[in-house]
Amino acid sequence: MSQPIEFHPSFAERSKAAVNDAHLRRSFRGAMDFLQAKRRAQFPDAAELSDLRDLGAAIRRYALANLPDLLEQLEATLTANGVKVHWAETPAEANAIVLDIARRRNAASMVKGKSMVSEEVGLNHAMAAAGIEALETDMGEYIVQLANEAPSHIIMPAIHKTKEQIAELFAAKLPGVAYTDNVDALIRVGREVLRKKFAAADIGLSGVNFAVAETGTIYLVENEGNGRMCTTVPRVHVAITGIEKVVARLEHVVPLNSLLPRSATGQAVETYQNFISGPRKPHELDGPDEVHLILLDNGRTQAYADVQLRATLQCIRCGACMNHCPVYARIGGHAYGTTYPGPIGAIISPHLLGLESTYPLAFASTLCGACAEVCPVRIPIVDILIRLRNEAQARPGSTDATLRGSGAARTGLVSAIWRTWSMIYGRLGLYRLTSWFMSRGRALSPTEQGAWTQSRTPLVPAPKRLRDLLKERRR
Amino acid sequence: MSARDNILARLRAAPSGVPAPPPDVAAWHATTGGMDRETRIARFRANIEAAHAEVHDTDAASWPALLCDLAAAKGVRTLLVGKDAAEGDAMTAHADAKLQVLRYEKPASEWRNGFFDAIDAALTPARSALADTGSLILWPDARAPRLMSLVPPIHFVLLDAASIHADLYEAMTAERWADGMPTNALVISGPSKTADIQQTLAYGAHGPREVIVLLMHGTTT
Numbered sequence: 001m002s003q004p005i006e007f008h009p010s011f012a013e014r015s016k017a018a019v020n021d022a023h024l025r026r027s028f029r030g031a032m033d034f035l036q037a038k039r040r041a042q043f044p045d046a047a048e049l050s051d052l053r054d055l056g057a058a059i060r061r062y063a064l065a066n067l068p069d070l071l072e073q074l075e076a077t078l079t080a081n082g083v084k085v086h087w088a089e090t091p092a093e094a095n096a097i098v099l100d101i102a103r104r105r106n107a108a109s110m111v112k113g114k115s116m117v118s119e120e121v122g123l124n125h126a127m128a129a130a131g132i133e134a135l136e137t138d139m140g141e142y143i144v145q146l147a148n149e150a151p152s153h154i155i156m157p158a159i160h161k162t163k164e165q166i167a168e169l170f171a172a173k174l175p176g177v178a179y180t181d182n183v184d185a186l187i188r189v190g191r192e193v194l195r196k197k198f199a200a201a202d203i204g205l206s207g208v209n210f211a212v213a214e215t216g217t218i219y220l221v222e223n224e225g226n227g228r229m230c231t232t233v234p235r236v237h238v239a240i241t242g243i244e245k246v247v248a249r250l251e252h253v254v255p256l257n258s259l260l261p262r263s264a265t266g267q268a269v270e271t272y273q274n275f276i277s278g279p280r281k282p283h284e285l286d287g288p289d290e291v292h293l294i295l296l297d298n299g300r301t302q303a304y305a306d307v308q309l310r311a312t313l314q315c316i317r318c319g320a321c322m323n324h325c326p327v328y329a330r331i332g333g334h335a336y337g338t339t340y341p342g343p344i345g346a347i348i349s350p351h352l353l354g355l356e357s358t359y360p361l362a363f364a365s366t367l368c369g370a371c372a373e374v375c376p377v378r379i380p381i382v383d384i385l386i387r388l389r390n391e392a393q394a395r396p397g398s399t400d401a402t403l404r405g406s407g408a409a410r411t412g413l414v415s416a417i418w419r420t421w422s423m424i425y426g427r428l429g430l431y432r433l434t435s436w437f438m439s440r441g442r443a444l445s446p447t448e449q450g451a452w453t454q455s456r457t458p459l460v461p462a463p464k465r466l467r468d469l470l471k472e473r474r475r
Numbered sequence: 476m477s478a479r480d481n482i483l484a485r486l487r488a489a490p491s492g493v494p495a496p497p498p499d500v501a502a503w504h505a506t507t508g509g510m511d512r513e514t515r516i517a518r519f520r521a522n523i524e525a526a527h528a529e530v531h532d533t534d535a536a537s538w539p540a541l542l543c544d545l546a547a548a549k550g551v552r553t554l555l556v557g558k559d560a561a562e563g564d565a566m567t568a569h570a571d572a573k574l575q576v577l578r579y580e581k582p583a584s585e586w587r588n589g590f591f592d593a594i595d596a597a598l599t600p601a602r603s604a605l606a607d608t609g610s611l612i613l614w615p616d617a618r619a620p621r622l623m624s625l626v627p628p629i630h631f632v633l634l635d636a637a638s639i640h641a642d643l644y645e646a647m648t649a650e651r652w653a654d655g656m657p658t659n660a661l662v663i664s665g666p667s668k669t670a671d672i673q674q675t676l677a678y679g680a681h682g683p684r685e686v687i688v689l690l691m692h693g694t695t696t
């Protein structure tokens with residue numbers, strides 16, 4: 001299975017490089033402060049927000065509790081509306097489905113609306129390998145693609161770039177475009193270039209914000225209009241989504257979309273809410289004549305199989321958890337090395353990629369809980385991070401090891417230390433003896449204690465044990 | 476087994492979690508409070524203006540003349556209207572030599588390039604609107620196709636002030652959307668915009684740079 005992101009160098013090395021990059025630190029700090037303030041301004045009433053989050057969580061939990069039934073219902077309603085539904089277990093299968101549609105229509109080019117799932121499956125690479133141009137059309141995604149980079153934020157993909165960097169990029173990569181760091185002028189350049197591409201493209205690809213089982217509707221929100229272009233202008237529209245994005249009823253999108261834009265970017269509502277319920281009807285004059293929906297698993301069923309980890313799938317991809325994460329604010333999105341960065345990336349990536357390569361993300365957290373506090377659908381992110389840490393240390397084959405790659409963080413040394421620890425703590429005489437020696441021999445404590453002493457003073461046992469202190473007091 | 480069967484089998488094999496009762500959206504909505512007609516109109520206007528749209532008061536008889544004036548002021552020379560659309564007939568009757576009124580008659584696939592280049596503005600009706608977010612509801616059909624509200628740089632929208640709902644939930648339930656959705660229902664809250672370059676807001680990203688609402692009063696009681 002091909003994955004777009006390589007785990008070299010390691011997460012630790014990437015994050016070290018990121019914290020030492022003053023330019024990057026400034027970009028992210030500024031953007032995070034801006035987004036946090038804007039979100040706060042959208043939710044002045046704490047009680048109202050709390051009720052809305054309860055409802056948002058209830059809607060997502062209800063959808064997950066009935067997921068297989070709702071997926072079958074969604075397939076039936078969409079099919080009745082004339083939409084072709086496909087199922088993919090792996091990224092490779094999803095890409096093969098898109099390629100198959102493209103080949104049947106002799107497609108040479110594809111315009112893409114913002115879709116993190118398409119990043120997840122590495123769709124652009126798969127299309128390029130087959131000779132099909134896949135062009136990003138969201139301004140942020142377009143910039144990132146032009147720079148040959150990956151998005152560093154799920155809502156604001158080019159958040160790591162300054163306008164001067166974008167100005168240089170446009171001047172260097174786009175023929176006939178002179179350097180300007182005027183934002184309006186830069187957006188006009190993007191608009192003109194991409195207009196021609198929309199008109200010429202054979203396929204439009206989009207993500208999905210919610211798929212409504214009741215009515216067979218693909219619900220998509222955006223500000224720019226490129227999502228509408230991709231789903232209206234080309235003759236074929238292909239939407240791709242994870243299987244968890246289904247909701248039972250049309251009215252369920254109302255509270256969810258009251259939460260989504262306010263949590264994400266601090267705007268009251270997006271410019272476009274797009275409800276797509278089928279291809280062009282015979283008498284209609286525009287719109288695609290084929291609409292497809294690809295439902296992707298890629299490890300989501302592993303999260304679903306566990307009652308605690310299932311909550312991960314409640315996510316509506318607003319990005320608020322990363323906007324409020326002290327770790328994300330300092331290392332940025334690229335250091336994570338995964339399609340989804342930040343707290344949501346740490347809890348979803350192990351299911352998509354396995355714990356082997358992703359367990360360090362669960363440890364890259366202070367467990368401060370800011371993420372769970374802002375999550376609009378009340379995902380217990382901290383509890384899930386702790387659970388993933390335990391999974392990463394679990395003995396393979398034991399009942400604690402339930403995920404792909406469980407036990408990946410386990411080393412002989414660490415297991416030996418814990419074995420010794422539990423032996424000592426399980427035997428009173430041995431415990432007393434050891435603690436006596438530790439307190440008396442404290443002068444022998446090493447001053448170099450690995451990663452601990454890189455930024456902290458060494459750990460030294462107390463001169464007197466608790467039981468010694470208590471004994472003195474009793475005297 | 477197919478991918479479909481495998482995925483569904485894995486989901487069905489999973490243990491059932493804590494019970495999840497059906498969410499009660501109606502009860503939540505009831506706590507948000509209603510709005511009278513005047514409040515709805517005022518809120519709609521304030522919110523969509525805050526999103527950079529223009530709102531002009533008019534009535535059923537005088538809006539074509541208003542539109543001609545606005546078009547002249549904005550340098551609009553070509554205006555696209557739907558075929559067989561009543562508002563299109565009204566404009567054709569009113570337009571003068573300075574404003575060319577074109578009909579959306581052919582399927583878009585046949586005139587895509589002209590469509591992308593030649594038209595300054597389009598006029599469509601709105602089905603209704605939302606006060607709390609300042610949004611227009613469009614229900615595109617053969618008389619007002621989807622691209623009209625997307626491709627031309629200026630979008631004129633004819634809205635009956637009596638059709639403004641308090642919010643999306645009210646619109647959806649009062650208009651019984653779940654009983655039959657069109658190919659593409661749209662909720663539009665202002666002109667196209669982006670903040671993808673250094674969080675700086677810019678209008679006219681891919682869709683219209685300007686959304687101009689002709690708000691008709693006094694049509695129904």
Ligand code: SF4
Nearest residue numbers: 315316318319321375
């Ligand atoms: S985990 Fe919660 S806060 Fe983070 S992206 Fe998902 S819904 Fe938003």
